[in-house]
Each structure stands twice: as structure tokens, then as C-alpha cells.
Amino acid sequence: MIKKIKGVFPNYFFKSHFHSFRKFSLIKKITLGSLLSIILFSFSFFALYLPMLKDEKLEERKNKLKTTTEIISSILSIYEKQLRSQAYLKDPKFPQNIKEAKNAVLRILRDLRYNKNEFFFIIDGSGKIILHPSKPEKENISYRSLLDSKSGKEFYDLLIAAQRDTYAHLEYMGQTKYSSIHYEKQLLFAQYYWPWDWIILTQIEIKDIYQSIEEARNSFIILVLSISLLSLLTMFVLNYIILKIPLYNLLKGIERISHGDLTYQVTAIFNDELGSISSAFNMMTQKNKRIQDELSFKEQEYRTLLDNLNVGIYRNTGGRKGEFLQANPMMAKMFAYDRLEDFMKLNVSDLYANPEERARFVSMLKRNGECKGFELQLKRKDGSLFWAALNARVQYDSNGDLKWIDGAIEDISELKEATEELIKMSEELEMKVFERTEELAEAKSEVEALNHFTRLINSISNLDAIFTEISKHVYEKYHILASWLFLPDKNEKNLNAYKVYSYDKVPEDKYRNMMNLEVPLSEEGGILYLTFKRQKPLYLPRIPKPTFKADKGILENLTMRTLLLIPLLSKNKTIGIYGFSNLRAEMKLSKKEIRSLDNLCNQISGVMETARLLLEVKEEKEKALLAQKEALRAKEEVEFFNDFSRIINSSNHLDEIFKEA
DSSP states (O other), X not given: OHHHHHHHHHHHHHHHHHHHHHTSOHHHHHHHHHHHHHHHHHHHIIIIIHHHHHHHHHHHHHHHHHHHHHHHHHHHHHHHHHHHHTTTSOOTTSOSSHXXXXXXXXXXXHTOOOOSSEEEEEEETTSBEEEOTTOXXXXXXXXXXXXXXXXXXXXXXXXXXXXHHSEEEEEEEEEOSSOSSXXXXXXXXXXXXXXXXXXXXXXXXXXXXXXXXXXXXXXXXHHHHHHHHHHHHHHHHHIIXXXXXXXXXXXXXXXXXXXXXXXOOOOOOSSSHHHHHHHHHHHHHHHHHHHHHHHHHHHHHHHHHHHXXXXXXXXXXXXXXXXXXXXXXXXXXXXXOSOHHHHXXXXXXXXXXXXXXXXXXXXXXXXXXEEEEXXXXXXXXXXXXXXXXXXXXXXXXXXXXXXXXXXXXXXXXXXXXXXXXXXXXXXXXXXXXXXXXXXXXXHHHHHHHHHHHHXXXXXXXXXXXXXXXXXXXHXXXXXXXXXXXXXXXXXXXXXXXXXEEESSOOOHHHHHHHHTOEEESSGGGHHHHHHHHHTSOEEESSOOOOOSHHHIIIIIXXXXXXXXXXXXXXXXXXXXXXXXEOTTSOOOOOHHHHHHHHHHHHHHHHHHHHHHHHHHHHHHHHHHHHHHHHHHHHHHHHHHHHHHHHHHHHOOOHHHHHHHO
């Protein structure tokens, strides 16, 4: 459990302090970083430099002790040289012998003071103290007697090393220079002066070295703290000027822009990185301002477009009832609402003709993601229904739940009606095409039959025979009982009944009336004249009350119930009229049958015209033959009378003349 807590604690500690550090301002972070740098530098210095300082100080003290011994050695050398010079040139000012020289040196060295922490003394080769300026009472005493056995041995080794190498040093426990009973760790430096067999020793207590190191360390700490405080103060001022003010300006600009003021410009104090950021910020703001202006313009255009669209645009929630989030004015107008605000308060399901259709529609959208051209009936404010086409797409949130539905509604009632009408017309057209196809097939059959019939009657030149064949054909195909032919006279002043044919028994008087029928080609001619003039068929399914005398003669005297008159045309000229009737019986004819009879009459009109012309030629021939016969008979009569005249002129007897006559 303890291990677990120990493992979790640093993690928790680090995370909590890291989150706190994240909340610091930039200046605090920079200041804290600088402070940490100073602390790390100080720690590194104390961890690395102070041990080096200790060694350096020790080496420095050794060199200083060596220098002191060399100074003393140089004094000894001076007097030793003076002493040697007496061998050549006597000078009363210089020592005359070695004893005087040593005494002179000792006097000089005894008065020498150079450092309160260091002292020196001189011993001879046997270890006896010759000079000890700070402790004269120790003179003429063996220095080894002042040491313990261990230190004494080390001191003895030092003397041997100095005599051998001239220089030597030793660290040992020895008496302090001010007390004979206190022992401290000492640094001893020795130089052997062989001319006099003296060993010059300089000594310093190591604690004095450490004290100097401590003083240096304290001085350095004070220096570091002073520099750190000065650096922190300088850094704070510089951060405030270089960072705080520009960052404040930037943050102020960001705040102004976040409130929509894109005209704000950040003042760049320095031409450094923050100045570049400020300039870039201003450029970005200007660019965003241009973009916002363009977007506002586009949005206004888009809004105007949406508001003016003849299509409803909406966004609603995807619930069973649904609520509108956005809608354009056309939505309210489409559902007969005067104000868009009133329309937005409605549930979406209230607009469905069948509210249950809303749930099915949403389920379909969730399943497919979108729909296009979905047709359904919606309900206006007044309750009237209309057809609409819906295009919609669903939008989901990050959790995968339906967020809203975007869509468009178009009123397709007119289109729906037009489509239905188009379908109806298409069906009717298909029916008409089918009927027309049948009619064409029948017409083809009829034309073929008519052509056959035409070829038949073309082979007949007798008008009566042609009329008889036509009457038989009409009776067999159309079940028309009676038919007759009206032809104009030579002067085209009257229409005369040329031929009558009936399959029904007609009384003699009515037959005579039909044959003797003569109608003037004028307004008094009634329906026959109208047909002759208009050159179009006239069908009377019911006989109206006649207004003209000619009509009365046809319609009432012949007791007809139905009548069809078809003009016979040849080269756009009416050459006659064909009449059809069932007399007392009703004659029901369709338009198709009437057209068929009209086609028949058009086909045979030329043949009948030819037959009529042949008939007229025949009549003219008969008249010519008759006239020729009458002329011959008249000639014979003239010749007879001429002969008779000659006879009676040649006789003078009345009896003979009477006899001849």
C-alpha cells in the first residue's frame, strides 16, 4: 500500500502543479523560467565550482607558502653570497663569518611579518628549531618532540623529501600558532637550504583556507543573489515593456475583435517578433474584415435569395412532433400564415394531412440519410390540403444522435394536377391513337372495298345501273332502305329527282311525289339548296318543322323521320345530291358512317358525272337521229309534193288532178 502511494504521489504532484503552471501568465512563466535558470546555475556552481575552488585555494596556498620559503631562501642566499665574497674582498659591512651571517639573517627574519594566517619557522637538518618568530619559546627544541608519533613520522618523511627534492609539503595535525595545547590540521611547506643545512618551513592552518573558501562562497552567494535580483528586476521591467504591453495590446485587440470590432488595429511598439505578430494580426484583421464584408454581402444575397425563393426552406428538430428552428418567409406564405413568427410556433406534425405520416417520414430519413422529391399532402392554416414535394437531409451530432433536419418544400399542387391531366390526356391520346388506328384499319379496308366498288361501277356506263349498284351497296353496308339522286338541269336553275330506289314498299303516290320532286336552286330550295351551295353533308337525325315549301314537299309529303343529304362534287363543283333515308323508320348514323358515305359519294361522283355526260351525249345523239329522220321525211315529202305539183301542173283536167290528189 505504501509503495502504491509512493508511486502515485509524484504523478499526482506533477499533474496538479503542471495544471497550475498552465494557468500562469506568459510573464510569470518567463520569470519563473529565468529564476529556475539562476537557481540551476547557482546549484551547478556550488556543486561543481566550489570543490574546484577548494583545490584551487589549497594549490594557491601551497604556491604562496612556496613563495614565502623562496623569499626567505633568497635572503639566506644574499648573506651566503656576501659571506663567500669576504674570501676575496673584505668588507666590514658584511658578515665576517657564517655565524654572523646566520645571526643577521635571524634578526631580519624575526622582525618579518607578512600574514596573520601564515607563519614560518626554520629548523636545521636534525630537526631542531632555529627560528620560530611567533613562538620564540620553541626555539632550540626538536620539532618532532612537539608532534605525536604519527605526525612525527610524517614530519620526518617531509624532512627527508625536502633534503632530497629541495621542496616538499605535508598535511598533518599540529599545534596552532597561538596555542600549544590546541591541534588543528596544518598545511606545511618545506624548502631545504643546503649551504647552511637549514630547512625553511611555512605553515598555515587548513581551517584558514576553508575560512577563506567560506568567505569566497558567501561573497559569491551575495553576488549571485544580487545579480539574480537585479536580473529579475531587469527582466521584469523588460518583460513588462517588451512583452506585457505588446501582449496587452494584442489581447485587447483580440477582445475587441471577439466582440465584432474588426476595424481595431494593434499598435506595434517594437519591430521585433511581437511587432511582426502585431502587424500580421492587423493584416489578418483587415483580411477578416474584407472576408466578413464579402460574407455579409453574400449572406444578404443568400438571405434575399432564400426570402424570394418560391420554395420553402426550413430546419426543424427530428422528434415525433418536431419544432421549427429556422424557416424562410415562403414557408409561412405556403401554409397561409401572415407572420413567420406565428408559423414558427407550430409543431411540424401539425402541418401534415395525416400527423402519423411525420413519424414515418423521420424514420425513413434516419434510415436513408436523405430524401429527394418525396410527395405527400400537407395542411394549410385554413385546413385546405395541397400536394408538396420534400427534399430533406438529416444532420447528426458528435454522439451520433439526430441533431436537426434541413429541407425544402415545393408546392406541386398545380404540377400534380397538370401531371394527372397529362396522364389523362396521354391515356385519351393513346385511346384516340388506338381508335384512330382502328379507324385507319377500317378506313383502309373501306378504301379497299370502295376501290373495288369503284372499279365495279367504273365498268358500268349506264347511270341507272350505277345508281342501282350504289343503292344495293348502301343497303348492304349501312342498312339504308331508300336512296335517290338529284341532278341539276342544264341551266342549273332546278334540282330534279333523277332516280329513286327503295327496299321498303313505297305507296304509288309517294313514289310519284319522290320522282316528280323539283327544287329551285335558290333560297326557296331549302335544305337541298343549302347542301348544294355549302358542298357539305347535311344530316337530320330528326326532321325539323319545314320553313320552305320545297322542304315541306320532301319532309312531310314523303313522311321521313331521318334524312342524310351528301353533295356530289367534281372539280369543286356540285354536280348533284345523293339522298339517304329509311323513310318512316329511324336511320341512326355515326359520324364515322357519315364520313364513310361522304367518301363513297366523292369516289363515285366522277363516275356518275361521266355517266351523266354519256347519258346527255346519248340523248343528243337520239335527238340528232330523230332530227335526221324528220329531215329525210320532210325531204321525201318535198320531193313528193314537187312531183305532185309537176303532175297537176301538166294536166288540165280537174278530174285527173283530183284523182292524183
